Amino acid sequence: MAGETAECRMRLYEYRDIGGGILGDLPRHIKAASPQLLTLHIMGSPDSAGAFSEIDAPTSVHNVDTAVAIETISSSGDDGNVSAADALMAISIIGINGSDKMITVQNIATSAAWTTFQLETELWKNIFHCYGSLWGDLDKDPAGDVDVRTIADTVIVELAAGDNEGNGAAFVVPDGHVCMLYGGHLRRLTTTGAWANDEGIRIRIVYIDAVDALIAAADRAINWLEFEIAGQYGKQDLDIPKGHVFESGTQIIHQHASRVDGTENYDLTLQYLIWKK
Amino acid sequence: MEKYTKEYVLKKIENCQGLVETAISEAQRDVYQGYLDFWQGKDDATAAAEEKRIVEEELKKLHEAEARKKAAEEVEKAIELVEITPAQEMKYAEEFETINPNKHAYRYLDGEKLQTNAFVEFITLKLKPQ
Numbered sequence: 001m002a003g004e005t006a007e008c009r010m011r012l013y014e015y016r017d018i019g020g021g022i023l024g025d026l027p028r029h030i031k032a033a034s035p036q037l038l039t040l041h042i043m044g045s046p047d048s049a050g051a052f053s054e055i056d057a058p059t060s061v062h063n064v065d066t067a068v069a070i071e072t073i074s075s076s077g078d079d080g081n082v083s084a085a086d087a088l089m090a091i092s093i094i095g096i097n098g099s100d101k102m103i104t105v106q107n108i109a110t111s112a113a114w115t116t117f118q119l120e121t122e123l124w125k126n127i128f129h130c131y132g133s134l135w136g137d138l139d140k141d142p143a144g145d146v147d148v149r150t151i152a153d154t155v156i157v158e159l160a161a162g163d164n165e166g167n168g169a170a171f172v173v174p175d176g177h178v179c180m181l182y183g184g185h186l187r188r189l190t191t192t193g194a195w196a197n198d199e200g201i202r203i204r205i206v207y208i209d210a211v212d213a214l215i216a217a218a219d220r221a222i223n224w225l226e227f228e229i230a231g232q233y234g235k236q237d238l239d240i241p242k243g244h245v246f247e248s249g250t251q252i253i254h255q256h257a258s259r260v261d262g263t264e265n266y267d268l269t270l271q272y273l274i275w276k277k
Numbered sequence: 278m279e280k281y282t283k284e285y286v287l288k289k290i291e292n293c294q295g296l297v298e299t300a301i302s303e304a305q306r307d308v309y310q311g312y313l314d315f316w317q318g319k320d321d322a323t324a325a326a327e328e329k330r331i332v333e334e335e336l337k338k339l340h341e342a343e344a345r346k347k348a349a350e351e352v353e354k355a356i357e358l359v360e361i362t363p364a365q366e367m368k369y370a371e372e373f374e375t376i377n378p379n380k381h382a383y384r385y386l387d388g389e390k391l392q393t394n395a396f397v398e399f400i401t402l403k404l405k406p407q
Contacts (some may be wrong), residue, residue: 119292125288140381151293151312243357 006044008056008169010129012094012104013037035275042268044256052255058168061158067098067123076144088142090134095127100175106133130157130166154225170253173246178277184240184270188229200230200259201266210249281319289316352405373399
């Protein structure tokens, strides 16, 4: 990768799935709340020595007070519900539903040709990410661009043809919940040659509190946690620390930038614990 | 304006009506009503565009018919303005019968010599301004 590119794999795990594993050292009162774990694995490359830009942004931000229905549609008739003849048969969505719960829902195609839009039953306040999750015999990735969109046809997140991982690396802490950065890892990568001493990769976890979101963007008190790996002699990876807590309703966006070189590459994993207050 | 088929917009409207009817709160009903208004607006726009297209086609046909009629009238007027001398008529008659050996330039009715329809057409074409 070079230039402005990024791919984020976002997944949401329920406590029952991971409770006995990495969450072993959690305080008991958090365990008692059965926290969910949201994981992000980002492979990216920022544009040359420029300002910070959002990593793998959703096509449009779906952030509404009242949960509403959404639609799914493919640009190819080869995506659909015929397992013997179709490619993609289902798209999973991560977001917040009408009960203020972060969930993953698999939306299964209901017609042979998914080019007819399909109204889904789950209602959403936010949608963060999508990924392919069921395939037929024709191919193991989408034949067309598969969109998750509002009823007014505004695309929220999308699977590009041939790509099972959709866009979207930002999320919102659901109302009545709290979120804790639960560690991660950043590794600086290179495709060619050696680094110069003034080069480096910069990552920001930007968080906008719910109270800030109510005022004009220019007036928001936007904060961020910044992580940087630079130079040619130091360690080229770092651990993201656990413990920073984000309030209910906080919007969390991930950004990246390069110090000098346009061919900086990195590999970033982030984990967020989310539990009901 | 985006291109939507009538069927597409009608399905959207049908879905929105269903959502409005089954909304679980006033706020949700308002949102779905907004979507419904949005697609009904598209439907009106689609219908208006279709109506406009039909009217424009009719007007175009009317204008073309008027233009044809006017052109024909001008030709007739031009023909009327040209006087054919008996010598010219004789020349045309010879030419006509040479080109059409099985046709006659004249016919006789009750002893009166009249131009045949084919010959009249021939002269008309000859006199028509190019």
